[in-house]
Amino acid sequence: MSFVLVQVIVGGLLLGAVYALFSSGLTLVWGMMNIVNFAHGDFVMLGMYVAYVVYTLMGGGPLLGAPLATLVLATVGVVVYFALIRDIMKGPMLAQILGTFGLALLLRYSVFWWFGANFLSMPPNIVGGTYAFAGLRIEASRLLAGVVALLVTLGLHLLLTRTSLGSKMLAVAEDQTAAQLMGIRPDTMQAIAWGIAAGATGLAGALIANFFYIVPTVGETLGIVAFVTVSLGGFGSVPGALVAGLLIGVIESLSGYLIGAVYKDIVVYVLFLLFLWFRPQGLMGKT
Amino acid sequence: MNLKHVTGLLCAAAMSLALGPNADAQDKVVKIGVILPMSGGTASIGAHAKAALDVATDIINNAHPELGNFPLAKNAGLAGLGGAKVEVIIADNQGNPATGQNQALRLITEDKVAALFGSYQSGVTLTTSAIAEKYGVPFLNSESVAANLTERGFKWFFRTTPIATDFARIYVDFLADIKAQGAKTDSVALVHDNTEYGSSVANTIAGAFKEKGQPIALDVAYPVNATDVQGQVLQLKDKKPDVVIMISYTSDAILFAKTMQSLDYKPAVLLADDAGYSDPSFTKAAGKISQGVFNRSSWIVGPSGSASAVIADMYKKKSGEEMDDTVARQMQGFFVLADAIDRAGSTEPAKIQAALKATDLKPEQLMIGYKGVKFDDKGQNILASGAIIQLQDGENYVSVWPKTNAEKAPMLPYKGW
Numbered sequence: 194m195s196f197v198l199v200q201v202i203v204g205g206l207l208l209g210a211v212y213a214l215f216s217s218g219l220t221l222v223w224g225m226m227n228i229v230n231f232a233h234g235d236f237v238m239l240g241m242y243v244a245y246v247v248y249t250l251m252g253g254g255p256l257l258g259a260p261l262a263t264l265v266l267a268t269v270g271v272v273v274y275f276a277l278i279r280d281i282m283k284g285p286m287l288a289q290i291l292g293t294f295g296l297a298l299l300l301r302y303s304v305f306w307w308f309g310a311n312f313l314s315m316p317p318n319i320v321g322g323t324y325a326f327a328g329l330r331i332e333a334s335r336l337l338a339g340v341v342a343l344l345v346t347l348g349l350h351l352l353l354t355r356t357s358l359g360s361k362m363l364a365v366a367e368d369q370t371a372a373q374l375m376g377i378r379p380d381t382m383q384a385i386a387w388g389i390a391a392g393a394t395g396l397a398g399a400l401i402a403n404f405f406y407i408v409p410t411v412g413e414t415l416g417i418v419a420f421v422t423v424s425l426g427g428f429g430s431v432p433g434a435l436v437a438g439l440l441i442g443v444i445e446s447l448s449g450y451l452i453g454a455v456y457k458d459i460v461v462y463v464l465f466l467l468f469l470w471f472r473p474q475g476l477m478g479k480t
Numbered sequence: 481m482n483l484k485h486v487t488g489l490l491c492a493a494a495m496s497l498a499l500g501p502n503a504d505a506q507d508k509v510v511k512i513g514v515i516l517p518m519s520g521g522t523a524s525i526g527a528h529a530k531a532a533l534d535v536a537t538d539i540i541n542n543a544h545p546e547l548g549n550f551p552l553a554k555n556a557g558l559a560g561l562g563g564a565k566v567e568v569i570i571a572d573n574q575g576n577p578a579t580g581q582n583q584a585l586r587l588i589t590e591d592k593v594a595a596l597f598g599s600y601q602s603g604v605t606l607t608t609s610a611i612a613e614k615y616g617v618p619f620l621n622s623e624s625v626a627a628n629l630t631e632r633g634f635k636w637f638f639r640t641t642p643i644a645t646d647f648a649r650i651y652v653d654f655l656a657d658i659k660a661q662g663a664k665t666d667s668v669a670l671v672h673d674n675t676e677y678g679s680s681v682a683n684t685i686a687g688a689f690k691e692k693g694q695p696i697a698l699d700v701a702y703p704v705n706a707t708d709v710q711g712q713v714l715q716l717k718d719k720k721p722d723v724v725i726m727i728s729y730t731s732d733a734i735l736f737a738k739t740m741q742s743l744d745y746k747p748a749v750l751l752a753d754d755a756g757y758s759d760p761s762f763t764k765a766a767g768k769i770s771q772g773v774f775n776r777s778s779w780i781v782g783p784s785g786s787a788s789a790v791i792a793d794m795y796k797k798k799s800g801e802e803m804d805d806t807v808a809r810q811m812q813g814f815f816v817l818a819d820a821i822d823r824a825g826s827t828e829p830a831k832i833q834a835a836l837k838a839t840d841l842k843p844e845q846l847m848i849g850y851k852g853v854k855f856d857d858k859g860q861n862i863l864a865s866g867a868i869i870q871l872q873d874g875e876n877y878v879s880v881w882p883k884t885n886a887e888k889a890p891m892l893p894y895k896g897w
Contacts, residue, residue, distance in 0.1 A: 197714050197717070197718050200710075200714060200743075201710070201711060201714055204708075204710040204711075204714075205710075208707075208708050208710070302519075305519070305523070309524075309527060310518075310519075310523035310524040310526065310527040311524045311527075311760075311761035311764070312524060312730055312731065312734055312759070312761040312762065312764075312765045313761070313764075313765060314734065314738075314764070314765030314766060323741075323742050323744070325744075330742065330743050330744060332742040335742075404738060404742070405735070405738075406731060406734040406735060406738075406765055406766075408521070408523075408524075408731065409523070410519065410520055410521055410523060413520075413521075413705075414521070414705050414707055414731070415707065418707060445708065445711075446708070446710060446711050447711075449702075449708075449710075449711030449712065450711035450712075450714055450715060453700075453701060454700070454701060454702035454703060454706070454709070454711060454712050455674050455701045455702060455703050457703075457711070458703060
C-alpha cells in the first residue's frame with residue numbers, strides 16, 4: 194500500500210470521527226422523540242460562533258470555548274424544547290418539519306444579521322499545529338475533535354444504558370403514557386434530552402471551528418452529512434453514528450483520492466442506498 | 481363572497497392602480513433589478529456588492545463634484561431623464577440557478593424593472609439572462625467570466641468584465657515571463673469546482689495552455705462547498721506540478737488553504753483565478769497561510785484624489801472593507817448600465833439596448849483598469865483587461881505584472897505560511 198494511501202485513510206478516519214461528533218446530538222433527538230431536527234446543522238454553526246467569540250473577543254482559548262459552547266447550546270436546546278418543540282410534537286409531522294426548518298432559518302439569519310456574511314477563521318491557537326508522525330501528518334485540532342468524538346459517544350452511550358436518568362429517558366421514548374404512570378415526567382426528560390443533544394452539538398461546533406471556516410450558512414454544508422450519518426448508523430443509536438461516521442469518512446476520502454472528488458458523493462450515496470435497501474434500520478438501529 | 485369582500489377587493493384594486501404607475505411617474509425613478517447571492521455559500525459577495533451599489537447609487541443620485549468628470553457624478557440623478565433617480569431592487573439568487581431564474585422573472589413582470597444587473601455566479605447568470613432575453617429586457621453582467629455566456633447569440637446581454645479567454649491568455653503570458661526569469665512552470669495543474677464557473681474556466685485555461693504546446697498535467701475537480709479536500713491536496717502532493725491554478729469560490733478557497741497547510745503542501749507557483757481569493761473575507765481568514773498567492777485583478781487604485789481613490793474611500797466607509805476586484809468590476813458595470821440609461825433618455829428597453837450598443841467609454845471615464853468599454857456584436861466588452869496581483873504579505877494584494885504598472889516584482893516561490 195502506497196504511503197499516500199495511508200495518509201488518505203488516516204485523514205478519512207479523522208474526518209469520520211468529526212462527522213460522528215456532530216451527528217451524535219441529532220441521533221439522540223431523532224431516535225428518542227422521533228423528531229427530525231432540521232436546525233441541527235445550525236446548532237453546529239452556533240457552537241462555532243460561540244467558540245469564535247470566546248476566542249477573539251474574550252481572549253479565551255479553545256479550552257474555554259468548547260465548554261462554553263456546550264453550555265450555551267445546552268441552554269439553547271432546553272429553551273427551544275419548551276418554546277417550540279413541546280408544542281409542535283403534538284402537531285402533524287409536517288408541522289414538526291416546518292417548525293424546525295423555520296428555527297434553522299431563524300438561527301442562520303440572526304447570526305447573518307449580527308456577524309455579517311463574511312467568512313471567519315479561528316486565529317492560530319494551541320491546537321493549531323500539525324504532528325508529523327513517521328511521515329504521516331495529523332492536525333492537532335482534528336485529532337482533538339476525533340478523541341472528543343470517541344469520548345462523547347462513550348459518554349452518551351453509558352448515560353443511556355447505565356444510569357437511571359438514561360433509563361428514564363429511554364422509557365419516555367418507548368411509551369410516554371406508561372412512563373408517566375411510573376412517575377416520570379416526559380417534559381423534563383425530553384427537555385434534558387434536548388439539552389444534552391444540543392450541548393453535544395455545540396461542543397462539536399466549537400471543535401470543528403478550529404479547522405473549518407466559520408460562516409452563517411455552514412450548517413447547510415454540515416447538516417446533510419449529519420442526516421446521512423444518522424440514518425446509516427441507525428436512528429437513536431449513538432455508537433451507530435460513530436461507526437457510520439468513520440465509514441463515511443474513509444469511503445469519502447478513498448473515493449475522493451482514487452476516483453476523483455466529484456464522484457465521491459456518488460460512491461457514498463450509492464453505498465448508502467444499497468445498505469438501507471438491505472438493512473433499512475441502519476447499522477445499529479432497532480428493527 | 482359577500483359584499484364586504486367585494487368592496488375590499490375593489491378598494492385594493494383601486495389603490496394599486498392609484499399607487500402603482502402614477503407614483504413612479506411623479507418621483508421619476510428608474511428601477512434596476514439586481515440579482516445577487518445574498519444568502520448561501522457566497523453571501524459575503526452579495527453583501528459587499530450591495531454596499532458597492534449603495535455607493536454607486538449615491539454617486540448617481542446626488543451631486544458629487546469631488547469626483548470631477550466621472551460620468552453621472554456631477555449632477556443629481558440622470559440628466560438624460562430630467563434628473564430621475566436610480567432605484568436598485570435587490571433579489572437573492574441563493575447561489576442557485578433556478579432561484580435566480582425565478583427572481584429575474586419576478587423583477588421583470590412584477591417590479592417592471594428597466595434593466596437587470598447581476599448575477600455573480602456564471603451558472604446563475606446563464607439562467608437569469610435567458611429570462612431577460614425572452615422578455616426583451618437589457619441585462620448587464622459585470623463579473624461572470626464563463627466564456628459561453630456571450631456565445632449564445634443573445635441580443636439583450638452585455639458584459640463588461642474580461643472573460644475566461646482573456647485571463648487564460650494573461651496566465652499563459654505571465655507564466656512564460658516568470659519562466660524566463662528562472663521559475664519552473666513546466667507542469668500546470670488545475671483545481672476547480674464543478675459549477676459552470678469552475679468547469680468552464682478550467683476548460684478555457686486548459687485550451688489556452690494546450691495551444692501553446694503545454695497540455696495541463698493534472699485536472700482536479702471537486703464538488704462545490706466541499707466538507708473536506710484532503711484527497712485533492714494529496715493528489716497534488718503526489719503528482720508535484722510546478723504551477724497550481726485555483727478556480728474556487730470563497731468557502732472552498734479557505735478550506736484548500738487550511739488543508740494545504742496541514743498537509744504541508746506548497747507548489748512553486750500558486751495562481752488563483754479571482755473569485756474566492758479576491759473575497760476580503762478570504763484574505764482575513766486565510767491570507768496569512770496563503771502568502772505569495774498570485775491572483776488576477778482589474779482593480780488598481782489610482783493616486784489620492786483620483787476618481788478610483790475617492791470611490792474606494794466611499795466604499796470603505798460604507799462597508800468597512802477594502803475595495804476588491806470583484807466589487808470594483810460590479811460597480812463599474814453598474815455605472816456603464818446607468819450611463820447607457822442616461823444616454824437613452826428613456827426606460828424603454830429598446831432604447832437602453834441601443835444606448836448600450838453605442839457605449840464607448842474611455843479609460844479616464846472609468847474607475848477600473850480597463851482600456852475602455854465598447855461592446856462587440858455578442859455583447860462582450862472588447863476593451864476589458866486585467867493584471868496579475870500577489871498577496872505578498874498575506875494581507876494586501878500588490879500588482880506585480882505586467883511590468884508597466886507593477887508596484888512590486890513577483891515574489892517566488894510560493895511562501896504559504
